[in-house]
Amino acid sequence: MLTVEASADSVERRLGAGELSCPCCAGTLTGWGHARERSLRGPAGKLIRLRPRRARCRSCRVTHVLLAVLALARRADTVDVIGSALAAAARGAGFRSAAAQLGVPAPAVRGWLRCFARRAGPVRAFFAVLLAEAGPDPVMPAAAGSLVADAVAAIAGAASAVAARWPQLGEAPVWQAASAASGGLLLAPGWPPGVRNTI
Ligand SMILES: [Zn+2]
Numbered sequence: 001m002l003t004v005e006a007s008a009d010s011v012e013r014r015l016g017a018g019e020l021s022c023p024c025c026a027g028t029l030t031g032w033g034h035a036r037e038r039s040l041r042g043p044a045g046k047l048i049r050l051r052p053r054r055a056r057c058r059s060c061r062v063t064h065v066l067l068a069v070l071a072l073a074r075r076a077d078t079v080d081v082i083g084s085a086l087a088a089a090a091r092g093a094g095f096r097s098a099a100a101q102l103g104v105p106a107p108a109v110r111g112w113l114r115c116f117a118r119r120a121g122p123v124r125a126f127f128a129v130l131l132a133e134a135g136p137d138p139v140m141p142a143a144a145g146s147l148v149a150d151a152v153a154a155i156a157g158a159a160s161a162v163a164a165r166w167p168q169l170g171e172a173p174v175w176q177a178a179s180a181a182s183g184g185l186l187l188a189p190g191w192p193p194g195v196r197n198t199i
Pocket of ligand 1: 025
């Protein structure tokens with residue numbers, strides 16, 4: 001799986017130009033059909049249909065699904081919706097009020113928050129490293145009062161670093177930048193590397 005920009009036209013163009021590299025061996029990826037269509041729940045419950053492109057590496061021949069930066073692996077909501085819930089929690093909201101603000105079922109929000117809280121320390125460290133690599137004088141966010149808030153602050157701080165590293169995303173919204181930096185794995189098992197997660 002490889003995270004790419006949301007624009008299908010841009011992905012197609014880069015695929016055609018041989019600009020996408022295999023995450024396994026850095027070989028050149030070529031188009032290889034499509035993965036099955038999926039729907040994501042976006043802001044205000046709006047359904048967004050995605051038909052992810054599939055690509056195959058010319059060198060190692062492994063196929064990869066090109067997951068749009070809007071999506072996170074194993075999650076049915078866009079990363080913008082999930083990120084808004086995490087940001088609300090960072091500001092001290094409980095899962096019920098975050099869910100009510102977003103119009104999302106409360107159990108889903110509870111699941112995201114639990115999952116994120118469990119890895120908040122390593123997530124903060126991951127994005128702090130990204131931020132530190134960004135420029136000569138990075139400004140580390142001050143402690144925000146909770147592990148979750150610190151992790152969310154680090155993600156926000158690293159967004160511009162992400163824009164520099166993945167220029168095709170342009171100035172991506174903060175949570176899309178987090179999706180890109182995690183390869184879509186922000187809430188997936190085993191991410192960041194070295195963390196054991198089951199949800
Ligand atoms: Zn390869």
